[in-house]
Amino acid sequence: MRFFQKNLTFFLVLVFSVSVAQNRKIIHIPDIDGYQTLKCDFHMHTVFSDGDVWPTVRVTEAWKEGLDAIAITDHIEYRPHADDVVSDHNRSYQIAKPLADELKMILIKGTEITRSMPPGHFNALFISDANPIDTKDVFDAIGEAQKQGAFLLWNHPGWKAQQPDTTLWWEEHTKLYNNKMLNGIEVFNGDEFYPEALGWAKEKNLTLFGNTDSHDPIDGRKLRTMTLVFAKDKTAEGIREALNNRRTIAYSENRLAGDAGLLTKFFFASLKFDHAPLKLVMKGRAVVYIQNNSDITYELELEKPNPDYKAPEKLILKANEVTPVILTGKTQNVNDLKELTITYKVNNVFVAGNQVFNVTFNFRNN
């Protein structure tokens, strides 16, 4: 059953979409700097390329999980269901759009240009028409997307099937980059992380992405791989402006990757500190309670011990919980310290290659 009502004869009429009969989760991720943090996934497939779901499923899934925006990016060149699913390259967007509108999900029109390496696979976002992108030469295809004003990102640059031994930046990428045909790069694709891509992004000012590249239905039990976009407003244009200005952090499996400046703001916006005035002295102790209001657990490791006081070597700031941090004075020096300065590595947050994010807490003492 579903969707039907008896008509005059035996025909059936769609009345309500099922999607609307379900619930939407709330993702707890902080806003920063006056921007709204939009939860986005810009890479996924449907039966219109090699995915296994109808386009509306992508909208429903994302809405239920609490995302704000998605792009369906069916392959131009790879359509294994084409014997049965017959349509042009714009069709999955057209089918998904009315439901996205009803659910107030932002649906970015996109496609995936799918070639062997080099240069590999590229998502073209914010295109107007996917059909003319179906060309023989990859540079023609990317060029057509660029002509339409697309934002172009290199997908899964370290995918083993295309870069089996090392993750390389090829001559073709330099050519694309020099022609402004390469604006962003995936550092996370599904659960894979490409540290090299994070390095290149920093060097060349590429926008960072984390995307699912989903082909199957998405489970929805945990936060999916996402691109966190810091946007002026919750619109497609807001997203575009933020991508153009590289205001993103990539997320996958409780890991973050991004610019250290943005990450610092994001990290502290997630936390609330609570403690009595600290009066740490030799052999004394003080407790600082750190409340993490986000859905991301931070895994901290002490960068270097302080000779005068002891702080926890490991600190797990669990998502949506309060973690007590116990400090103990070791020397007479601590009695006179006006400020306690403690630096931690955040082992699940990356700023360049495999280099992790450092964060410093300053607590006024006495």
Place this chain on the structure above:
Amino acid sequence: MRFFQKNLTFFLVLVFSVSVAQNRKIIHIPDIDGYQTLKCDFHMHTVFSDGDVWPTVRVTEAWKEGLDAIAITDHIEYRPHADDVVSDHNRSYQIAKPLADELKMILIKGTEITRSMPPGHFNALFISDANPIDTKDVFDAIGEAQKQGAFLLWNHPGWKAQQPDTTLWWEEHTKLYNNKMLNGIEVFNGDEFYPEALGWAKEKNLTLFGNTDSHDPIDGRKLRTMTLVFAKDKTAEGIREALNNRRTIAYSENRLAGDAGLLTKFFFASLKFDHAPLKLVMKGRAVVYIQNNSDITYELELEKPNPDYKAPEKLILKANEVTPVILTGKTQNVNDLKELTITYKVNNVFVAGNQVFNVTFNFRNN
């Protein structure tokens, strides 16, 4: 990415199906009477009618959840995706079959004959060709299925969209029944229960079914609605023989519906009793430990109190746990009882209409 390998030029080749890279749960349900209990779902849809998934998804989902057999039953008459998905009525079976074979899932060829009420919707299982079933007259359609040797069941007989006020058996159903064109009936469809259907099934010897009628991807977090089939062997033929002989119990949302005789065997096959020799006397107590080795929690309520000893009024035999049952002697009579006989209603197990299953425990005393 996924599934690709670089070919000589830029073409891509499917290598392994994703399904096999995942895991399969084990459903704990007992075998009875020398039969294997097969976990089956005989009603579901794909993009080839009004479902939202590619046919292989139905196989993968069911395999992962631990099912043994499914039937994909796309509507003959209702194909809202037909502008894009172009094929005949056998196509979803053809696409799903190779994956089912690889995963050793039994895939029953089926279809749904989809008409307004009366007579409503019917699943034809074990058909050979769905195309000739696409006829104008519903009796012709069902007749064609019958000619192919189909097993025919009435789907969701109490669906509000077709039976808004009361769940009725129409003249048309009598006609079908008399012509052996109605062999089974859904008592559970998704999370809906139709007590009337359970009554008719008992009266008319119809085979009972519980099916999901899934259109969207299935979540897989809990046991789906199923038809438990007690089969001589784990084959399509084994299933057919069991359906013909009405050896099924229907399951949905921790409820069961079926024949009291089968249910009694099934219930006791799930349980293991453990206790010291009982010597219940007045003011004494005895404990019987009941281990429920199945994934179904039984909710028992004392049918009527015994004047001589006290047994728990409510007893929840939780799935895969051990429940202690405390008995206490109330009168002198209990000292001489050779047997303690306690009857419970099992409130989540139905035998006819809304009538629940009664079960009696006999414990030797002294």
Place this chain on the structure above:
Amino acid sequence: MRFFQKNLTFFLVLVFSVSVAQNRKIIHIPDIDGYQTLKCDFHMHTVFSDGDVWPTVRVTEAWKEGLDAIAITDHIEYRPHADDVVSDHNRSYQIAKPLADELKMILIKGTEITRSMPPGHFNALFISDANPIDTKDVFDAIGEAQKQGAFLLWNHPGWKAQQPDTTLWWEEHTKLYNNKMLNGIEVFNGDEFYPEALGWAKEKNLTLFGNTDSHDPIDGRKLRTMTLVFAKDKTAEGIREALNNRRTIAYSENRLAGDAGLLTKFFFASLKFDHAPLKLVMKGRAVVYIQNNSDITYELELEKPNPDYKAPEKLILKANEVTPVILTGKTQNVNDLKELTITYKVNNVFVAGNQVFNVTFNFRNN
């Protein structure tokens, strides 16, 4: 091991309490009316009466679960561990207090006066010394507590062991009440609900309580039974003032009980409504998204259908999720309606006896 450090010889020294090495959950419950909503449990036991845990466990459990205040209320008259646990009646408070201070949990000094019915069991909160409450006559005991300034509540008034057939208000309760020795009453004790108590509370202006009455360790997986206290500040005095002025709602197993006025504020403070300007017309539809920011799921049932437009019969506003509410126009009348008024019963919220809370949504139309 635990807690030790080697000393000069072989003695061992407690260094840090284990409690502080664990995390605290955050309970999502709204503040209302400028008050802070404090999550409190005013009834629990330790090894110092018939409980099974050391007093510090009560503090740690409550802190980890996210509560703000507790009272340990060991029985005066019932101390089955007294052969081994030797102390006066103030001891469990004394042991728990330092840890409560460190964790900034509010610990209310209390005790349970434990008599057969009538008048049953009473908690005395905010006492200064439990020892003189140990008297032969129950009125003397309650009188002593009153002299100390205690807040007195009747515990589990419908407990079957004391009120086997009906939940009665005895003459003794009238006497206590007239002497201002009965200020509050439990409507929830553990998972039990006493509708009669809710009625008496309304009639007689008693403060409502929900308490766990825990004897064993508390599991902590779900929200425990609590008294939600709307306090001017997060202090023992703040709680006392709120109890005196009956600003509480009782919570147990996703049910609430309280004054309809407070509940209305509390309910709407949990919710955020989001919709485009509604322009519901005949055969048209409109969607209102309701975001429930609390940890309480509300179960709504349509009070009475409107002849002009259709609203969902059942509406589950799931905790921390967004629920879409679909409205559809049925008649021409709806085209001219300036306001849509929809009244729901909230089946898990009680205002008097078994009478449930009614809530009305008004949406501006056109």
Place this chain on the structure above:
Amino acid sequence: MRFFQKNLTFFLVLVFSVSVAQNRKIIHIPDIDGYQTLKCDFHMHTVFSDGDVWPTVRVTEAWKEGLDAIAITDHIEYRPHADDVVSDHNRSYQIAKPLADELKMILIKGTEITRSMPPGHFNALFISDANPIDTKDVFDAIGEAQKQGAFLLWNHPGWKAQQPDTTLWWEEHTKLYNNKMLNGIEVFNGDEFYPEALGWAKEKNLTLFGNTDSHDPIDGRKLRTMTLVFAKDKTAEGIREALNNRRTIAYSENRLAGDAGLLTKFFFASLKFDHAPLKLVMKGRAVVYIQNNSDITYELELEKPNPDYKAPEKLILKANEVTPVILTGKTQNVNDLKELTITYKVNNVFVAGNQVFNVTFNFRNN
């Protein structure tokens, strides 16, 4: 409230223990070699030393979690609650024993001899009287336990508070060992693992233990640290005989440690293999389904690749699930192989120090 009934006057009587009103989980762990695998925890504390629970809680917790045997091992020398909890050293056993008997839990009488390093902390199991073990000299204490026939194990040998830098075997341990006063050793204590202890155990034929050393209430959500004992029967004597003959495997947080021979039997007893006759040829593939019927997930990593066929580099045999293993032929050689031999390291199973367990699968081919 709880457990009371009104007596003639106002006294209260305990009727039933709460424990029996709850449920017991079933742990899925295989038996091997005709032995029963008993799930045991031989190290835990109560309020009678520095624990935080009443002794009956230890029995109830263990029963609910599905364990077969426990030992309560309160410290002789460290009793921080002694001001309030006044008793001799046998008291916690005496209190727990009746409940253990009722629940058919095996309760081993034990105590912990608690000294600074060397020689550290020792559990004496199967003692008859803990009181005479309270002596000044540690060798006298251990000698008294030995005289009572105790089984003696060294607890948490690598505990940082006692062995801050390296885990050392001291002269005192040699003395104990030579006098047969050291029969076993903990390789897991709570979530800590001591690889050195595993090495010593192998060298010196010590029995391996995994114990919780619980002081607080146990959560029960996941399998606790345990000693798996392969016993001739489910009795205290059966356990003693198995300990004497070193038939144990230690378990903690999804890790195992033990003798390679026992582990091989245990590992294969957990698994069921299912596959069609394998006919792996060059460019062909074959699938073997491995069903893991235990609650332990095995994490396999290919020891070394075979030049002729490809097997998965990583293989996670999830608890209570079926994992497909895909093999693919790479060379012509594979066509003639009569057997496929694949060796994996099991990264969460330890046999000596940090050395992991190796397991070899042999599949008949062609």
